[in-house]
Amino acid sequence: MSLYQAPLKDMQLLLQHALERTGVRDLPAFADFDDELIGAVLDEAGKFANGELAPLNSIGDTQGCRFEDGKVITPDGWKEAYQQFTESGWTGLALPEEFGGQSLPKFIAQPVNEMWLSANLGFIMFHALTQGCSEILLHFGSEEQKARYLEPMISGQWAVAMALTEPNAGSDLGSLTTKAIPQGDGRYLIKGQKIFITYGDHDLTENIIHFVLARTPDAPAGSRGISLFAVPKYRIEADGSVGESNDVACTGIEHKTGLHGSPTCSISYGDNDACYGELIGEENRGLMAMFILMNEARLSCGMQGVGFGEVGFQRALEYSQERTQGSDYRTGERTLIANHPDVVRMLLSIRSEVMGLRSLGYLIAAMIDKSEQCDAEESQALKARIALLTPVFKGCATERGNLMAGTTIQIFGGMGFVEETGVAQLMRDARANTIYEGTTGIQARDLVFRKVQLDKGAALTALLEDIDAVAARLAESESLATLAEQLSSASALMRAAIGQIIDKDNADLLQLNAGGVPFMDALGTLCCAWQLADIALTAEAKIAQGDDSDYHTNLVALTEFYFSYSVPNIEAGLKTFNQAHQGVGRYRFDL
Amino acid sequence: MSLYQAPLKDMQLLLQHALERTGVRDLPAFADFDDELIGAVLDEAGKFANGELAPLNSIGDTQGCRFEDGKVITPDGWKEAYQQFTESGWTGLALPEEFGGQSLPKFIAQPVNEMWLSANLGFIMFHALTQGCSEILLHFGSEEQKARYLEPMISGQWAVAMALTEPNAGSDLGSLTTKAIPQGDGRYLIKGQKIFITYGDHDLTENIIHFVLARTPDAPAGSRGISLFAVPKYRIEADGSVGESNDVACTGIEHKTGLHGSPTCSISYGDNDACYGELIGEENRGLMAMFILMNEARLSCGMQGVGFGEVGFQRALEYSQERTQGSDYRTGERTLIANHPDVVRMLLSIRSEVMGLRSLGYLIAAMIDKSEQCDAEESQALKARIALLTPVFKGCATERGNLMAGTTIQIFGGMGFVEETGVAQLMRDARANTIYEGTTGIQARDLVFRKVQLDKGAALTALLEDIDAVAARLAESESLATLAEQLSSASALMRAAIGQIIDKDNADLLQLNAGGVPFMDALGTLCCAWQLADIALTAEAKIAQGDDSDYHTNLVALTEFYFSYSVPNIEAGLKTFNQAHQGVGRYRFDL
The missing domain is CATH 1.20.1410 (I/LWEQ domain)
Incomplete structure (x- = not known):
């Protein structure tokens, strides 16, 4: 049974639709991204998703990540896939050429991302982090910070993690208590416990840059007193090389019902009062910086919902065309379950949601591109619409992703309840999607x-x-x-x-x-x-x-x-x- | 955190409602079952569900059943709980006193069953089998068969299994191919492979009676050529004692996404041409017999949906009253999540479905009791309504059970995705409920x-x-x-x-x-x-x-x-x- 085939024809159709409706390619900045280039990128991404990432998906689920001697060990194949992924330049697809990226527009990155999410979400979760934290640095970082972090992040040499949640500060980030004490030399001493840190620790890279939300001593209470810090796992020497430990300790990983291939870590910063970070942007403006990443992450969550639906549809369609059971309602003869109208109803309920939501997701991406290059008045209107559609897309696509995973299992019948068919993994993997990045x-x-x-x-x-x-x-x-x-x-x-x-x-x-x-x-x-x-x-x-x-x-x-x-x-x-x-x-x- | 508390007050309310609406206790046969008796039974069942079964639920999930050297080993505590359950007389609660049961009406058994299902479904799945197969014997068995099987089944000395599904005959039982060849001495030689047999093998009892659907040599094709056979795992000697192996072999157990405590077995009958069974009822009328059990099982599935919802509600309510996050929409002050209207909406969506569906389930049970004792005309009307409501109850309560499990996880937020809180198990356990006993x-x-x-x-x-x-x-x-x-x-x-x-x-x-x-x-x-x-x-x-x-x-x-x-x-x-x-x-x- 095929695991996943990037639905290039549908993707091309909906991408064309988004391009025409927004007219984004009429802008000079995007005129060069012609159909040929788009086709070539999607083809290559499809090959990588189908051939390299999808086959690792069930290995990640079965093996999971391990936590041994304070270290996180990723599943078999993760390291090689990470190397291939970063060496092929996928990490920086939509990031500036100046720092080693490829400067492609988001309207191309969106279908490409969808392929990664469908093929192996547990693996690829690091990617949205690198993308989002790079954008934070591009917006709020000093020139020195950009020079220090962006190239190694975009090349995949260093990974990043986003450290927001604390035991008593989940949805309500304003309640976080991690401390950042200025040392007078531009450094801050970081001290606190964070939980639910995706890829907070792993064995894929020589260093991990943690983007940590914390409070300075005189910060106001609540969400107006939160600052953002870059906290490397290993200190970075003046020449950019990786130095000694920065007192960042992984204290455990969660035993989750899904996404076993993605380590969800508890991290302790500064147990030995030797954890240093540097401020990104201004003090007390950390949440604003995080919101850039958060909006990006919410769109990615919505695409995850689409991605779960697409995989479920492909698997269920294939199964329905192989499985004979019951009789045709017209002829009374033994038939494939694909011929039962109730099964058709279920298949189409998935396919119609996927196509509608995917179209919305691609449209938003094209609108973001356009809003960054068009005139101020149109940009304002586009930004208002993007802001309106982001929660709708995140909220609805993730909820429906869960329902579609359930429908997929239902089409598989008893075989869907058995782990070997892989569709139960869809349900388990999808379950956090309506929770993380804002319920x-x-x-x-x-x-x-x-x-x-x-x-x-x-x-x-x-x-x-x-x-x-x-x-x-x-x-x-x-x-x-x-x-x-x-x-x-x-x-x-x-x-x-x-x-x-x-x-x-x-x-x-x-x-x-x-x-x-x-x-x-x-x-x-x-x-x-x-x-x-x-x-x-x-x-x-x-x-x-x-x-x-x-x-x-x-x-x-x-x-x-x-x-x-x-x-x-x-x-x-x-x-x-x-x-x-x-x-x-x-x-x-x-x- | 408490695992489950039988909701006795709600149960009593809805049971009273069902009794009043049906007037079942106006019939002489049920006049003795007064409120005091009902209260005493429900109290005792509640204690057993809360105290004995619920604490084993996560052990069953974590350990699961094992298949070693051709044998199924149940999780720690299963044997002791089985012994207590049967010794306390719960197995025969609604079965005839003549064979060791307690002859209580279904309207009492229904809330009692709900408690078992809520507390530990993986454990209790054997119980519905014993109940259903006993009713088949009571309807279709010869006096000799009743004498042979019913007492040891009802006492719990022997367990039963229902062997229907084959790899190519799931929803479509008419396609099954297991053979039954008459031996001229009343015995049939059974040969075939069955899958998805709940408690098809285990270590809880000295013998397991398999109720197997099979075809005799001259049987017509399709569902009109299916007969039902009792096939013991170990042969039964003339004195009722357990003899040598009957060539019934468990070939494996499924690796399911939920219900790990319930072994789902593949069984091979007659690999060595030495598997004998006896016909229950008439030849080619097996499906009719199975439908008695199936209707019973469908009502039980509906109650499982109610049971999942109830546990989810209890867990989510408790969590929402402990977890502080976000601010009260009226005062702006930090608050328990139970005070967020959206959380209230989710809690009430579960509670309202549970109360509505539970009421329906209790009503159906009381109608069944009444239909068996009232005059013919009313009985016919009641039976038509029971027949109408059975698929509605099964179909809707199981689908909603899944949705309610999802809502429970949503209320728990990120903690719901972590296995240790136990609510992810609810989602996994519930997932087969919309599939088995008819999708x-x-x-x-x-x-x-x-x-x-x-x-x-x-x-x-x-x-x-x-x-x-x-x-x-x-x-x-x-x-x-x-x-x-x-x-x-x-x-x-x-x-x-x-x-x-x-x-x-x-x-x-x-x-x-x-x-x-x-x-x-x-x-x-x-x-x-x-x-x-x-x-x-x-x-x-x-x-x-x-x-x-x-x-x-x-x-x-x-x-x-x-x-x-x-x-x-x-x-x-x-x-x-x-x-x-x-x-x-x-x-x-x-x-």
Whole structure:
């Protein structure tokens, strides 16, 4: 059974869609990234994902990481794969050439990342860290810091870790207590315990740079008193070589239900009062720096959800076309389970979510690229939309990634419950996805309060206008007109919900807090419907031109499926949002 | 952290509700089972579940069963717990006194079973087998067979196993190929391979009686040619003692993602042509016998879903009242996560499903008891309703059990992903629940075609009349009137859907097959809403009487929550059902 094949055709289609809708390649900065170049990069990445990373995925799950004598040992094959990955230049794909990267736009990096995430998430988690911490340095680092860290990070010589969480500071970073005491020579003495540090220790590189959130002695309480420090595992000599230990100790790794190949470490900084770090950016502005990385990480989490769905779909489709069971509902003859309408329903429920969410993920990446190069007015509008869609994408794609993993197991039947088929690993690996980088509830709060209420619904209203425009095009279409009314009435219901959020004086805080997740879920479904409808309209034109008609006919069918199967949930979700204060406020758990 | 506390108060409430609604204790056969007796049994069972079974649950998960030298070794503590369980008489709780049982009604056995399932499902899976196979013998066994098997089974001296599945015959039992060749002396030579046999081998008892489905030489093809045989692991001597090996060999156990404490065996019968069995009932009628057990097992699966939800709720509630994170949305002060409305939403989503589904499960048990003792006309109506509700309960409670396990992990945040908290085990253990004893898709097909279409919607229409009656009572209520319209309009939508199913000439087979699961899900939610509304009406009366007002006020709040949070999904599910043929039929996977 094949483990994973990068779905290059679907990826190309949705990438083209994102490029056309944003027009990002009309900007001079991106004019050189033509279809040929994109095709070549995706092809190469696909080969590496399919051939090198995917085969290691179940080894990582079965062996897991080990913690022995204070050191973390990664699974068999991890070291070789890391070397190949970094030597092939994948680490710096979207990072500046100046520091050894390849300066490709995010719209290319996004599908490439999706391949890594699908093929072997447990392995590749280090990559998003390097990407995100590099961007922090590019934004906030001094020239000296950039010179010191960026090249070895981007070449893969050094790895990085993000040390945020403490036992009493998870979702609520403002409560962290790790200390950073200035030494008067530019160095800070770091002291504290961190947990849940992904790739906090391992045997892949000669050094690991920890990006640690900590408090200076006079820092204000809460999240306004947090600073960011670069804390190497081994000290860095003046010539850039790796020196003695910096009093950074791994004290254990978590025994997790999934992602066994990714070491999740507890780290103790400064047990012997000999752990030194340097400040990145300004004091007390650490959380702002972290948010750059956090937004990047949230988009990556959303792509993980897409990636889990894609793998699940491929595995389930293949199994359904091999497994004979039951009889065909038309003929009564023994048949492949792929011919049972209920199995088709499950397969399409995964495929439609994957295509809708993937389209959204690629669109966001292209918007980020464009927002960094276009004029100020358009950039502001794009940034507002990116800010709006980030929690929706993170929240919905991760929740659905879990559901899709469950559906995959369901299609496998009893064999899905047996570890050897590998689909139970999907479920286990996916389970943290709705938790790390901000739980679903936190995404919903970010959406409702910061992304909708704060700008008085402007960004969401603008989005709904674009959705209405697609609905209008649907109405004029020959074969898709029946979907128009569904899309525009869902959009109208969403518009009505905005009113309840932005009227700050009358907004029911209990409702907004309790109903945030159903609201976000409804918006996520609406966004997928919008993307799929737009894709179906393009497909309809292709069919009329006789261009790859079978493939495009399937895209139309997929969109019709989504409208019949998922779009009705928008109204239900918004009804729930409207009534969300009922029962929640009256129930008393203390009885 | 407490592992499980049998929720006796909730159980008593819902059991009383079921007793009142069915009036089962008005029948002379059940008049003796007064509240005092019920209370005493539930108390004792609670002590055993909390004190003996729950503490073994994580040991079973961590150690798992081992397969060594052709033998299955159960986890530490399994043997002692088995001995205590059987010696305390729990095995035969609802089986005839004549054979060593206690002849208690199912309405008492149901909450007792729920406790076992919540406390340690991996351990207790043998129990449903003994219960179900005993009923098969009581229905179909000869007097000699009853005498031979029932007492040692009910005393726990012998265990039983159900050998149905073969590599190519899972959901589709009609395809099985295990042979049974009559020997002319009443014995049959059994030869074949079976897989996924729960407790197919173990070290708990001196003998294991396998109930094996097989084909005689001249049997017709398909499911009408299947016979049932009792095949002991060790032959039984004329005096009832255990003799030599009966050529029944365990060839391995599955490496499952959950339920590690329950050995899932591959069994080879007759490798040396020396495996003998005896026919139970008539030749070629084996599937009919199995369906008795299957219906029982499906109700047990539904209770497992309730059981997972209950444990998850208890664990998540406790954690939410210990874990401080984030700030109160009203005061801005650091707070327990139990005070975040989104966490309350998650807790109540579990609790409301548990209470609604549990009520349904207890009601079905009381209906079964009544149907066996009341007059023929009422019995027929009850049996039709039980038949209707069985797939709904199995299908919905198991799917929701999985969702509730996921929600529990979500409330635990990062700690939920770490195995030590035990909630990841819930997710893993629950995952087979939607698959074994008939997948969710099979439940939906049973519901749509056999339980609705075949009787022209009579049983479902009768159910909707009862639901409408509750809606009418809601409308007259002072505080619950706002829920009446929601319930009656959901009922009306369901009634409209019946039309599409029963009009056999015009029914769209593709729609009914592809939309069965959304239809069933909508009906499941409607049934829970019905139960919760009825419970809230009773609670309202209690509040008016000043009887335990706080508890009953919470029940009203819980019902309001369910109506705001879950009831909107009924309309969405039925819309999906109405449009279910769209997209499913047009999409082609073979491109």
